[in-house]
Amino acid sequence: MKRMVWALVSVAALALLVFLALHGPDRRQLLVEHQAEGTMQHLTTDSVNNVRITSGSFTGSFSRGPHGQWSQTGATVDATTAANASAAIEAGLRLLHNTVPERSFETEAAEFGLSAPVLQVTVKAVGDQTFEAIFGATNPIGLARYVRIRSAGLTTVHLMPSYMVDAWTPALPGTAR
Known part of the structure; x- marks a missing residue:
């Protein structure tokens, strides 16, 4: 039983x-359905048609071609470098669109390192919408970076994961993977 x-x-x-x-x-x-919560949530990655990346002495402008591939404006690069840059730009845009800030700040402090940025990304989308991300210093434990976001007439400062900068590096010269 x-x-x-x-x-x-x-x-x-x-x-x-x-x-x-x-x-x-x-x-x-x-x-x-997934809804983007990142700092660039108001723009879809498909609507972006121009990206400008500045890091140190490098400034590169990239345009999206008719088939979705990215090419550097005014530069001739080999196919591998172009493919790496295109993949890096797509990955970087997805991260800006989807990654939620770890923390947001009311005011900007000098230790954020935004006066001499490590990386600056300016995005232009259909309809002349612009978005700018300026990556500064890392936080004290080194896992995140301070980021100034300029979009739709607003400027905000956030703490974002460091891997967001790493995603853009293959688009920079001499950093092919």
């Missing part, structure tokens, strides 16, 4: 687990 009770309890528990896996509240969240 005890065996029968334990078998029934086991079957009931298994049925409950299967039901929750197929119809639970987390399952419904998976069906909701």
Whole structure:
């Protein structure tokens, strides 16, 4: 008799687990369409047609071609370098569009390192919409960077993950991967 009770309890528990896996509240969240929450959420990455990257003495302007590929304006580069730059720009744009700031600041402090930026990205989209991200110093533990965002007439300062700068480096000369 005890065996029968334990078998029934086991079957009931298994049925409950299967039901929750197929119809639970987390399952419904998976069906909701993703909404961007990054600093560039108001622009879709497909609407961007020009990107200007400045790092140190390098300034490069890139334009999106008719088939979606990126090419450096006024420069002749080999196919591998162009492909690396194109992939880096797409990755960087996705990160700006989707990555949520770790923290936002009311005022800008000198230790943010934004007066001498490490990287500056200016984006122009359809309809003359502009977006600018200026990456400054790393935070004290080195895992994030201070970023000044200029968009739609507003200027904000955020703390963003350091890998956002790393995503753009293949588009810079001498950094091909």
